[in-house]
Amino acid sequence: MQPMTVNGIxxxxxxxxxxxxxxxxxxxxxxxxxxxxxxxxxxxxFGTSVIGCGCEAGIDRELxxxxxxxxxxxxxxxxxxxxxxxxxxQLQTRVGQCVLTSPGSACYAGLDGAEMLKLGDALRxxxxxxxxxxxxxPRRYWRxxxxxxxxxxxxxxxxxxxAVGGGNIIVMGASAQxxxxxxxxxxxxxxxxxxxxxxxxxxxxxxxxxxxSKYKGANASTNDAYCPTLKGAVDSALDPDIAAVLEIxxxxxxxxxxxxxxxxxxxxxxxxxxxxxALRIGAGNYGGKLGSHHFHLKxxxx
Amino acid sequence: MSALVFTLHAAPAQRLDLAPLVPERLxxxxxxxxxxxxxxTTRERLxxxxxxxxxxxxxxxxxxxxxxxxxxRVGCGMSxxxxxxxxxxxxxxxxxxxxxxxxxAGNAGxxxxxxxxxxxxxxxxxxxxxxxxxxxxxxxxMRGGVVIVRGNVGARAGDKMRRGMMVVEGDAGPxxxxxxxxxxxxxxxxxxxxxxxxxxxxxxxxxQGNGALSPTFxxxxxHEFVANALMAECVRAYSADTAALLRRPWRRFIGDLAxxxxxxxxxxxx
Numbered sequence: 089m090q091p092m093t094v095n096g097i098x099x100x101x102x103x104x105x106x107x108x109x110x111x112x113x114x115x116x117x118x119x120x121x122x123x124x125x126x127x128x129x130x131x132x133x134f135g136t137s138v139i140g141c142g143c144e145a146g147i148d149r150e151l152x153x154x155x156x157x158x159x160x161x162x163x164x165x166x167x168x169x170x171x172x173x174x175x176x177x178q179l180q181t182r183v184g185q186c187v188l189t190s191p192g193s194a195c196y197a198g199l200d201g202a203e204m205l206k207l208g209d210a211l212r213x214x215x216x217x218x219x220x221x222x223x224x225x226p227r228r229y230w231r232x233x234x235x236x237x238x239x240x241x242x243x244x245x246x247x248x249x250x251a252v253g254g255g256n257i258i259v260m261g262a263s264a265q266x267x268x269x270x271x272x273x274x275x276x277x278x279x280x281x282x283x284x285x286x287x288x289x290x291x292x293x294x295x296x297x298x299x300x301s302k303y304k305g306a307n308a309s310t311n312d313a314y315c316p317t318l319k320g321a322v323d324s325a326l327d328p329d330i331a332a333v334l335e336i337x338x339x340x341x342x343x344x345x346x347x348x349x350x351x352x353x354x355x356x357x358x359x360x361x362x363x364x365x366a367l368r369i370g371a372g373n374y375g376g377k378l379g380s381h382h383f384h385l386k387x388x389x390x
Numbered sequence: 391m392s393a394l395v396f397t398l399h400a401a402p403a404q405r406l407d408l409a410p411l412v413p414e415r416l417x418x419x420x421x422x423x424x425x426x427x428x429x430x431t432t433r434e435r436l437x438x439x440x441x442x443x444x445x446x447x448x449x450x451x452x453x454x455x456x457x458x459x460x461x462x463r464v465g466c467g468m469s470x471x472x473x474x475x476x477x478x479x480x481x482x483x484x485x486x487x488x489x490x491x492x493x494x495a496g497n498a499g500x501x502x503x504x505x506x507x508x509x510x511x512x513x514x515x516x517x518x519x520x521x522x523x524x525x526x527x528x529x530x531x532m533r534g535g536v537v538i539v540r541g542n543v544g545a546r547a548g549d550k551m552r553r554g555m556m557v558v559e560g561d562a563g564p565x566x567x568x569x570x571x572x573x574x575x576x577x578x579x580x581x582x583x584x585x586x587x588x589x590x591x592x593x594x595x596x597x598q599g600n601g602a603l604s605p606t607f608x609x610x611x612x613h614e615f616v617a618n619a620l621m622a623e624c625v626r627a628y629s630a631d632t633a634a635l636l637r638r639p640w641r642r643f644i645g646d647l648a649x650x651x652x653x654x655x656x657x658x659x660x
Contacts, residue, residue: 117616157620157623158616158619158620158623159619159622159623159637160616160619194616218652220591220652220654221572222574222593222617222620222621223553223572224555224574224620224621224623224624225624229617229620231617237613237614237615237616238615238616238617240616240617240620
């Protein structure tokens with residue numbers, strides 16, 4: 089692989105390999121923007137990877153009061169899973185435990201779709217017979233009495249089968265500090281792209297994994313080829329000047345949304361430059377045979 | 391293309407059944423065929439051409455220039471398009487309507503919007519009794535859509551209502567929302583005695599209070615409701631003032647406990 093160089097930053101001639109997923113979206117509202125954010129953060133917690141969390145979840149964007157169904161501040165949240173059944177299960181347990189419980193919250197569909205998932209239809213039984221349905225125009229809502237008033241929850245939300253999970257870029261730099269600065273700049277830029285989430289902490293993963301392990305029973309293990317402290321001991325992918333590596337994983341409702349996010353992130357890293365940010369940008373793949381979506385870095389340069 | 395216009399010659403000599411004059415029925419018909427449609431309700435034959443001067447136009451947009459208390463079943467069963475009446479109508483206007491828009495510039499008689507399923511009815515004047523209500527023997531009244539009445543309504547508005555939204559900007563007669571199964575009825579003015587009589591579920595919002603509330607409604611206190619903001623959003627396009635009022639705190643009564651008792655009446659805070 090002969091890397092090309094843009095603004096002093098090397099770009100690997102490689103691609104990110106991503107997978108088809110099922111996804112849904114929600115709009116969570118509350119009496120204040122901070123409580124809407126609190127409910128959204130809580131329900132998307134422990135939602136970094138489908139491997140251990142059942143789903144990948146995150147905040148898409150903040151919604152102003154005039155953009156939400158009830159005229160209160162809100163957040164749009166996306167959830168991704170590998171099957172419709174798992175997505176339904178994660179949706180109802182997360183909304184039931186984290187949004188229903190959050191003071192003043194209400195929850196609405198964030199996506200229209202030919203196929204739907206149960207939202208309020210699954211949670212209404214909490215009302216113990218006191219829940220009431222209200223149909224207004226094409227939409228149906230459940231009103232569930234709770235201790236601070238009523239939890240209003242739309243009956244159903246849309247499901248998309250066109251979602252893509254696992255878009256990524258790998259950020260490599262001369263120190264942990266500059267690499268993190270580059271990754272942060274990239275995530276900040278990606279947050280401006282609609283319909284995507286970066287599910288890892290702050291959008292950034294430091295423990296990229298490879299498939300397989302020397303130990304029985306573990307199907308993934310540390311990506312030693314990208315661990316700077318093993319540079320001399322393994323078949324390393326790192327150059328002598330690289331001392332830290334971070335990965336940004338992106339899930340999107342569409343393939344185009346992921347491409348846009350990767351493009352925005354790469355542009356932000358290139359704009360930051362090699363002195364304060366990254367020296368090299370790569371992407372993670374499995375040889376191209378596992379995932380149906382390939383995002384070549386050379387196609388995503390600004 | 392301009393509207394298809396029926397101009398009334400003179401006050402009709404008998405009650406008319408105008409149910410045939412709806413957009414889907416008139417689409418593709420020529421003037422002669424339309425003039426031959428029978429509208430009589432007695433033994434004496436009376437055709438559209440005898441009652442109206444017909445000016446051909448787009449059948450999806452029908453206008454009646456002039457109205458009468460004898461115009462029965464205007465827009466009955468219509469499923470698309472638009473009907474505008476520049477005058478009064480008789481009973482069962484918009485009955486069983488399944489879509490489209492019916493606008494009445496004058497008053498309407500009893501059973502307007504009876505059993506309506508979808509679409510929008512706007513009545514500028516007053517309406518007789520049993521707005522949206524079922525005819526004898528039917529199990530449910532209004533089942534969907536939106537009804538806006540700018541004037542007052544008679545007794546038992548929303549009788550046996552099942553779904554949909556009714557907004558009355560004036561006053562309501564006695565027994566508003568009687569036997570309601572579900573749905574929403576908003577009365578901007580005062581309502582008569584015994585609102586929500588035997589209602590099972592549904593929402594009755596009586597913005598200026600009522601004559602006498604049955605003791606079978608339980609006072610649940612004054613609260614702000616997120617659901618009312620959703621209702622306001624639904625009503626805003628038809629009645630902006632009503633929408634603004636809906637967002638205020640309201641005093642909630644649950645009932646009618648003499649029936650299923652899952653309905654609610656909202657009254658002004660005490």
